[in-house]
């Protein structure tokens with residue numbers, strides 16, 4: 001049908017629409033004319049005739065098509081602005097208060113990864129503490145599994161979370177294996193197939209992934225979402241995920257945590273991801 005429309009349009013280039021329409025009708029009805037009100041209402045030929053009329057009348061059709069350009073330009077602008085905002089410290093407040101448990105990985109006798117003066121247990125506590133400090137602005141209530149240098153057991157951390165029964169649970173870590181050993185990027189989102197709220201965990205993971213990907217300085221190809229059967233995720237009743245925020249041996253990546261301004265950007269991205277994941 002579309003091909004015929006195009007052919008018809010070509011055929012009436014010299015403005016003999018009426019003659020062409022008559023010819024169409026004639027050939028369609030074996031040389032006999034029909035009154036236009038006749039039963040060929042739903043026939044394709046009627047549509048071709050209507051199209052003939054329309055194309056004959058549209059000398060400004062090209063200009064009219066141009067009118068769509070400002071619309072496209074506006075859409076592009078809208079989308080580019082929202083992406084840029086995501087990269088900055090935009091605060092998105094949750095409509096309804098969200099309860100979040102943040103687990104600073106390791107602690108006490110368990111230092112986690114270590115490189116030079118950097119120790120994973122200190123970095124994770126620093127990140128978790130900052131997330132808690134920034135959280136009220138997002139209408140998120142944060143509970144920490146530890147707020148100082150101590151070691152709650154993995155079961156203890158899960159207990160704390162399950163007693164609070166939060167909307168979400170996030171465990172914070174820093175990677176320390178070289179790229180070639182992990183075979184993945186240095187900013188990783190982990191979820192566990194064993195978690196009873198797997199779909200919500202995935203939504204949370206992807207939501208935070210998106211926000212972290214928009215933070216300046218973090219390469220998208222250094223970021224991945226993976227499934228890992230971590231104890232604190234598997235045994236948690238709440239949607240749960242773990243974040244491995246950079247590699248402790250990568251100086252540039254660690255500036256994301258040691259530099260206060262960059263840390264705020266990272267924590268903001270995590271909180272925005274939580275708000276977005278809880279939006280219905």
Ligand SMILES: [Zn+2]
Pocket residue numbers: 105106112113120172173174
């Ligand atoms: Zn760790």
